């Protein structure tokens with residue numbers, strides 16, 4: 001019932017592709033069962049593919065700048081490597097999630113799929129040209145990246161504003177709105193910094209640079225993750241919280257507020273605002289952890305790799321808070337150690353998001369691809385049983401990816417904190433390996449399944465030509481076998497029976 005209600009967005013609810021009505025958000029070839037508001041898979045997947053390429057570049061950059069970055073954690077080589085991480089990897093990943101989940105959560109499509117693609121191109125250009133421009137001392141390249149980031153920001157805000165104007169959808173929508181505000185603040189500050197590099201107008205202290213890190217990591221990317229997690233955790237952990245739980249809502253508002261106050265304090269060198277902002281931020285992030293704990297306690301799914309990713313991500317958050325506090329206390333007495341601790345705190349905070357992103361893509365990418373593969377005629381997984389989400393990647397490689405990302409964040413934290421170039425380089429190698437592993441693991445099996453389905457449909461291997469046509473017809477995929485994952489695309493309220501094992 002929930003499925004047919006969702007179909008009404010953008011299609012006539014008949015279950016046949018021929019009866020589709022071209023409303024905003026509908027797209028050609030959408031498999032039955034995929035809600036009309038959801039964008040084509042190529043939208044989120046292009047961002048996610050770019051995020052893994054960005055992670056590889058980030059890893060290579062840390063290896064490249066290992067000595068310079070450990071000597072001066074806030075010098076240009078480190079700033080370049082930082083931006084491959086925060087922009088080319090994390091921001092691209094979070095933008096992919098925002099383009100997928102804003103329509104899913106609100107039930108309203110993006111204003112335009114074409115604009116989503118233009119947003120992708122603008123942010124891809126910005127996120128690579130900025131670190132390349134800073135790293136290779138090419139101010140013009142950095143200037144172009146600033147302009148592209150502004151274009152990307154305007155396109156993003158325009159496209160998401162329509163679905164985000166929906167009322168009554170709770171903390172996740174609030175978080176997505178606040179995330180867009182955070183994106184505005186971070187990008188405007190970034191563009192100002194880039195402008196400054198053309199003419200050296202201001203003296204930018206390390207504190208002011210850190211304000212950008214706080215805004216970007218917590219008021220933009222972090223708050224988006226915190227909000228979207230409120231929808232994803234119940235689904236992925238099979239956790240339905242009884243009664244009213246306010247911790248998710250508190251986490252969204254208070255994290256954003258704390259980040260704004262802390263960033264303001266850092267930008268103006270006002271220590272009262274810095275300490276009170278840091279305190280408020282800790283309350284917000286604490287509420288996020290309380291919400292995670294409630295989901296863990298009420299989950300009905302056994303502990304799995306996703307849970308390990310999410311729990312480890314939370315541990316990075318705690319480590320980041322500890323390192324940040326240590327850095328703030330040590331800095332006035334021991335500048336080098338204090339700077340190293342502050343850099344390690346930023347890595348741990350970024351590690352929180354990276355670990356969560358890598359964990360969630362192992363759920364979300366199969367969700368997005370499953371209905372597409374079914375409608376292409378793929379019916380069975382490698383074992384010959386009905387195709388499940390879990391068939392779409394190799395679980396051993398996913399566990400290895402957990403190992404590389406966790407060890408990579410740890411090594412980078414240790415390398416920058418303790419000024420060790422070999423540890424920083426090891427972190428870089430492990431992060432680059434993570435990007436490669438995740439991208440290959442999440443694409444090889446779906447590509448194989450698609451090509452097998454195409455070959456079977458073309459040769460009629462499934463039986464007669466009529467059988468092959470039926471296998472390829474989307475309408476046939478609209479009636480999943482009992483126990484198969486009918487709600488193939490993440491939905492706000494999936495019924496337990498819709499979920500894969």
Ligand code: HEM
Pocket residue numbers: 073074075078079082083086087091126130145146149186187189190191193194197204206209210212213214215216217220221346
């Ligand atoms: C999620 C988004 C972002 C995060 C988390 C972030 C984080 C940071 C951090 C932590 C630093 C200081 C690095 C260090 O001292 O080692 C920094 C500096 C800088 N950022 Fe970003 N940034 C983000 C987005 C952007 C954007 C969109 C731009 C511009 C297009 C930008 C341009 C710059 C520049 C030019 C500097 C160096 C400022 C200087 O000259 O000292 N950043 N950023």
